[in-house]
Amino acid sequence: MKTAPTTRRAVLATLALGLSAGPAFAQGAGDWPKRQPIKIVAVFPPGGSVDQVARILAPALGQQLGQTVIVDNKGGASGSIGTAAVVQSPPDGYTLAVVFDTHGVNPALIPGLPYDTTRDLVPLVLVGTSPMVLATHVNSEFKTFADVVAAAKARKPVSYGSIGNGSLGHLAMSLLARNGNLEWTHVPYKGGGPLMQDAVAGHVPLSIGSVFVTKPHLDSKRMRALAVTSSRRSEVLPDVPTIAESGFPGFDAPAWWAVLAPARTPPEIVRRLNEELNKALKNPDIARKLDAQGIDVVGGTVDSARAFIDKQVATWSKVVKDNNIKAD
Template sequence: MQRRTFKTALGLALTLAALSVPQLAVAQAWPSKQPIKLVAVFPPGGSVDQVARIIAQPLQQQLGQTVIVENRGGASGVIGTAAVVQAPADGYTFAVVFDTHGVNPSLNPSMPFDSKKDLVPLVLVGTSPMVLATHVNSEYKTFADVIAAAKAKKNVSFGSIGNGSLGHLAMALLSKDAHVEWTHVPYKGGGPMMSDAVAGHVPLSIGSVFVTKPHIDSGRMRPLAVTSSKRAADLPNVPTIAENGYPGFEAPAWWAVLASAKTPPDIVKRMNEELNKVLKNPDVAKKLDAQGIDVMGGSVVQASTFIDKQMNIWSKVVKDNNIKAD
């Protein structure tokens, strides 16, 4: 009986060892086999594309392997992320995602992947405040003016980069906190939204520092408040929404790098280390700062905790406000 038990245990151990050999071989050979692909899950020109390209060059130098940025836009990042989930989990295909990744599961009931189970965050690249802004000749001189107009039942409308975007959800959350109502005007991205905002066609806009600050600097837009818990370094004179009487209010834009959850743990660990090294590069930090991004970095666990929290916060807002995707 003891001999049979021993043979069974030995057989199981050998089977497990045999199964681990392919993954071990992949991890040991990585990244010498082929170029590494960073899938930017939005089209060229936007912040996700910029972040991917800023990261790619120093990562290539560190790893001694070509790093290619491939844009796979569509469905608020779902199409590009799905491509990474479906690719071989060998450490050669990664996703660079935006904050829509934390919103998509609650907006899209037929997602082609499970955002929590099928993906592992490698690193939180950084966060950025969103800016509530208005045309320089607008009647709204302060954030308090906006709230007063809404409380007076005036038709206060705002533009965002799209239905179900983080800006849309942040304003929905603020609507509940302030007990006011406003009208949402969704656009197909930051470019169209800011074009209308600068022309005065929509009285308020909410978007990242990346899309808003150039128009503030040109003197055509007036910033009223930022959605971060602290004032933005790029806009130190602009108060937070929390400062305006809504303590605890926070809705940051964010960027992260993800891998398939089936990626060998050794590669996940190595990529986390390499990406943190990239983010500590002064030149990279300077370029990200120019995009209005506060560099974060940190462990896989820290990135997972942050993203899970974002998913939980915004799923409640989507449900409470019955928000539907386009």
């Protein structure tokens, strides 16, 4: 998921040159989608949630459109390398991107991002959201989220682990600390696996991670959930309170996934893709598979997806700036 800073700059600079030489106009939409296979770029490596979402949607979309739909993993630089490749592709409906919540953070976190997140991409659909879970070891002194807040307000040592600097978990905890005048220490890990390994062993007092990565350890009774970051309780963790209902009204920091296309994709193709993606998301088999990933299906219009993403960009850009957060 992460690229060394020097390598990241070099790769993004190369992509920027490619973008400047990209197509100047969209090709006609008359024969879409029959001309060639459709490619969905998963902007993270195989095995993660972005890859899983892409591979769940691809066969359903292919069946509905009567066209082959393939998944191409282009990971690196928190998803921005794959996203830049999609921006650079012809805006003809044959290259799409599945992005993660880092898409809303990257504009503030990555200097010299070789595309404009708002202008160069059109959201096709918001696939879904998922709460993150603040959890602790089962033998921890923290029995409730209120215990964590009390310790932080008393300036006792409180540390938490996330999947890395600039991750949504890191930003959510930074926002919470600033809003609540709380103090805690961030311990960045290189992904969910290492984070949960240390959390289960009790080496880090608190962890903040997705439902997908945390729930197996809650089910095994080795970890205890204290709160979720979404505005509503999770359907798979109905007894776990939200941070919003635990003294921080309005707090909402969900993980999310969306499908995007290059901005100049013809409107009729954008409209058709939105319809077909919504149809796929309403398929009970697709919904079940996404639910198994801890994802609550959203769907909806292009405009609602755009409004959601724009709000994410605005929210997390301010958090990054206010807390002087840097990428690893």
